[in-house]
Amino acid sequence: MADRPVRTRIAPSPTGMMHIGTARTALFNWLYARHTGGTFLLRIEDTDRERSTEAAVQVIFDGLKWLGLEADEEPVFQFVRADRHREVVEDLLARGQAYRDYMTPEELEAERERARAEGRVVQSPWRDAAPEDAPDRPFVVRLKSPLEGETIVNDAVKGEVRFQNSQLDDLILLRTDGTPTYNLAVVVDDHDMGITHVIRGDDHLNNAARQTLIYNAMGWEVPVWAHLPLIHGPDGAKLSKRHGAQSVTDFAAMGYLPETMRNYLAKLGWGHGDDEIFSDEQAIAWFDIYDVVGAPARLDWAKLNHLNNHYIRQAEPARLAKLVEEVLASRDWTLEAGDIAVIERTIPFVRDGAKTVVDLADAVVFALKRRPLELPEKAKAAMTEEMVGRLSRLRDTLAAQPHWDVPTLEAAIRAFAEQEGVGIGKFGPQLRAVLSGGAPAPDLAGTMTALTREETLARLDDALSPSA
Ligand code: GLU
Helix, strand or coil, rough: CCCCCCCEEEECCCCCCCCCHHHHHHHHHHHHHHHHHCCCEEEEECCCCCCCCCCHHHHHHCCCCCCCCCCCCCCCCCCHHHHHHHHHHHHHHHCCCCCCCCCCCCHHHHHHHHHHHHCCCCCCCCCCCHHCCCCCCEEEEEEEECCCEEEEECCCCEEEEEEEHHHHCCCEEEECCCEHHHCHHHHHHHCCCCEEEEEEEEEHHHHHHHHHHHHHHCCCCCHHHHHHHHCEEECEEEHHHHHHEEEHHHHHHHHCHHHHHHHHHHHCCCCCCCCCCCHHHHHHHHHHHCCCCCCCCEEEEEHHHHHHHHHHHHHCHHHHHHHHHHHHHHHCCCCCCCCCHHHHHHHHHHHHHHHHHHHHHHHHHHCCCCCCCCCCCHHHHCCCCHHHHHHHHHHHHHHHCCCHHHHHHHHHHHHHHHHCCCCCCEEEEEEEHHHHHCCCCCCCHHHHHHHHHHHHHHHHHHCCCCCC
16 A cells, blocks of 8 residues: 555544544544645445434534544545445456355344354355356345455554454345445445545454455455544543533533644544644644554543643634634623624633633623623622722722733732732722622733723722712
8 A cells, every 4th residue: 555645534424423533533534644645535424324314414524624624525425326336246246256145034043043053153055056046035145255264454553453264254245125235335435435544443443354355355455454442531431421522512512622622632542752732733744543552542631621721822812702702602692792802802811711612701701791780799798988989099090000901000009009008908809899790800900901991990980989
């Protein structure tokens, strides 16, 4: 395969959701294709007609798009290729590499029993029957697999995996209704798509042996196999819904950024030394499928959150503001004119502490509140005459500041406390309550800068002379 340009693919079955393991498989295929200057393809394995709805297919397109892992060519749909799959089976029959098996369901059941008792795989009496003996009744087509020797799957991740041919029964290629089986379809499609490297979950390792036999029977070049270990939850069990998130949609809804997911998923089973944070360009430059480790990878929420915080701090506020808007919309909160600008302005002051876009949405709520703000009970009670007097003087001090930025406001507050002969603790919490209405807010200078001079003073005025 070394002499052909690399072509990889992701071949999901539409199930209605895109598992994060599928996302990781897509990423590794994409990284390897990019690393080698090859091509990354998408095949929709839509042979299960019940599950393969248009919506379920769309989930895959949307998931890949969100992840930033779109295929380089138009997607291939498996179901519509059934004639081509049958054509290959005709070819195999003509070459004597496959045969029609006329066993009835009862005969097959009896043979299964015998095979079990004798500790061998099912063997059809039709394997070596003469064509003129063929009865007129339904049949399946089976691959005429070698009876002896072994099939070696030379896996880029797992190493050399050996299968005894005597343990592999003659694989069904076409069912009695003429529909192609899964293993046949995958081989024909991968061959026709020119796939050089099959990178997928290790639940398909056994299929690789069977698929190798089909490649050999057709005289086709076997692709490089790379079977990836599954992703486990923090407790070591296969990742499922009960770990809090399972699908690409789940992670997106929890407020993780796609670049976080790419970086994090790349670390699940692969890595570059101790590097925790790397760009797509670095991952592409460094990635090699032969460096993937065979042990299952565990999801680590703390690491994921740490990475997401990093990328949230790097992202353009305008982009984050749109994502925050989506989070708020999911809470039936419709923004008004100007709100998006408020969010964008506030983000730089709150994002350092945000692990997710959902955190970010919670953190900008204070700035979106409409005047007059409803103060928490405790803050209402703390509005003594003395406090009103002090906050009024503070208001005038603030209004007189030549600039409205964090250093200026920090200095102004410090100087004001000194002048009043009290610690900032005597009025700071009350000022914060007045400005935020009790919602989480950054430090005082950050809060005031995010709010702007006009809004800060207006909120103070509201609290100092509440209208009846
Ligand atoms: N359709 C299979 C799945 O969803 C993948 C088959 C393959 O990658 O060869 O698990």
